[in-house]
Amino acid sequence: MSEPVILTQGLGRQFAGKWAVQDLDLAVMPGEIYGFLGQNGAGKTTTLRLLTGLLQPSAGTLCIDGLDHRTGSRELKQRLGFVPDTPPLYDYLTGRQYVALVASLWNVPRRERDDRSDQLLDRLGLAEHADLLCKGYSHGTRKKIHLVAVLTTAPRVLLLDEPSSGLDPMSNKSLKELLLAESARGTTVFLSTHGLELAEQICHRVGILARGRLRAQGTVAELRHQHAERSLEDVFVAITQAATP
């Protein structure tokens, strides 16, 4: 049995004395797609920012790919890819220029960069947009361009914050295929989502977060079985309602 790629113990983060995330124990295996569910404000984004090293934990430990997170080492950052829910594009760069910028930050050689990004742009139907300024992109296009940029860096651990929000059905399908392909190549995928369908279709395991704590985790089938509910939606509702005081 191999070691978990994402391993947290008692991880937590406070903002102004209030815990946004608390006592989080996660173990995500190599090549696994882990879905993180929770209401608005449950702490999903905070968890992702902790995992990427953008936020300092207030408590607990965090180990990614065998590397302790506190060092914030460049070696660790090289292996991580993060897709936030609002993509940080530059309005006055073209999509291709943006991809090149991100690739250079992650030290991707030119050949690999061009091969991968061309392929990804085609796959997400972005070829005709890639040479226009990002300023004019629609919301979904912005998300997809950033996704292309991050995938071009070939991360070993991929963290995505609500990747499917704002995508059209075609792109959503491509996204699912891309994530499954990444997972098949051994990339560990950790994503937060409000789309239960996405979770049911591609996630190997899901965790349900409510009020900053992990309330349940397992495969979708396990969760349904444990809670004697018919659908993931029912399980989600039951768990979040149980957590509300």
Next chain:
Amino acid sequence: MKLLAADLRVLRNLPTTNLGRRTLLSAAIGIGLLAMLTWWFAQAVVTNPQLLARLHRETGGDELRGLLGYGLMACPLVATWLGLALAQRQLFEGQELALWRQAPIASARPAMQVLVRATFLSCCWAAALALPFLSAMLQSRQAPAWAHGLALLTIVGATAPMLATLLAVHIVLVRFFAGRWLRLVFALIGALASVGFSTWLLMTMFARGHERVQDVVAIASLPRQLPWTIDTGAALLAAAARGTIDIQALAGLASWLVITVLVFRVVADLHPRAYERYLTAEPPLWRNHRRWSTSVASTLRKKEFAQVLQQPGALIGFLVFGVLVFALAKEQVMVGGILKVTRVPRDVTHLAVLLTQWFLAVLLVLYAHMGRLVLADSAQWALYACSPASAFAILRGKLTAIFAFMLWPLLLVALTGVWLLDANVTTLAVFVGVALGGTAVAMGVLAVVGTSPALMRPEDSGHTAQGGKNFLGALVLVIAFQLAIVPVSLAIWDQLANEQNHRLLSHGLALQWAPIVVGIALAYGGLMLLLGMWLGSRNLRRLLRAK
């Protein structure tokens, strides 16, 4: 009415947040300062019997009307400035526009609301620049209290029609000619209007007393040649000062106001279509197939260039800056005194003039360029923080781009040297050498201040907050730059002065000194740059760390 109520509510809510309080405070300080300066100047006018007597003679006893007209002149200027500089953004890029268009309100309502907002803003500025002057004039004639209230009406009367006309022209042009050229023209005119207005403000507010008096005489002695709205307003106020109401003037002013608003109302019906055309006439297509390299520093350098080259507004900013530098050089701002010195060789005065102008130009742009280090990338900061790129490489890439941008003031000043001063090649060469060293010093200072965590930490939300911190940052930057320049300047000056005590600073001696001065400047610049980069990359590493 609902839109108006919403705007009023926003105004009322402003003081409840930190950011809003800061915005209000800085606006109040700016407007208050202008009002105070205007008040002082007005006091100087009313207590100047010679001036009043002269005006009395030249206007045939109508000097009050002339003076009131002079006071009102600020109104159309403010209206022109805001109309040109803000119109495009307010009419076509406001965030609420999308909502307003969907709402079940009259199709002309959004444009009318923009007019209301713009009028409010312009009248605040115009009142700061005109009301104290008008009030002082009225007070000096013991005018009744209601005359001061009437002054407000004349300010609106002199501001709103101009504004309405400019906004209407914008709407019509966009409705029928929307496209990237029109956008460029608007951006250019807007930038020029902003620069023009601030230059006018500086020139009038800080002009020497007798120059301003000349101004007053030139305008106030010919009240009937002033624009109609202004003269009518002045006539109305002059009558009010005597305790009577000039019905004809009042009716004229009021009907003009109503007519322009009605005409605007008609044009406003074109706004929805104009807005649509504005949105669909997208900015230029850039087909840049040139592939970027893969090193962090060179990509970041290219990114900074691309952001300037691909952004019409930024390019225009560079052009306008060029115009400004030429205007300053032409007016001999800060260097008039140096040019009058005759005891030293001409080349040395030229060098001193060029260096002074360069210094001024650098102070004008340094802060804006410093933002490129961290602040301008606030929204993307998470990307940098997640990336394995080294802080030093990031800093190096950005600094090389900024260094290239800082060559622009150097080039401009050298060109003014050629065209306006007729400086010779040696002088220009020495200037370029010293200014390059100076640019390196500026880069060193900028690398430290622009990355200092206390001043520049990007907000979590990615928004760059305006306010006190920015002002402090600019202040620290300018002072640090001056402090960094001072030691070598003093040392060189000291040496030169010593030499000069023994013999006159001759042309030969100046030539002999030139390579040494350039060498010192370059060496010192290099040293400061290295030091700055070392400290700057340490700062940057702290900014990139987890919070």
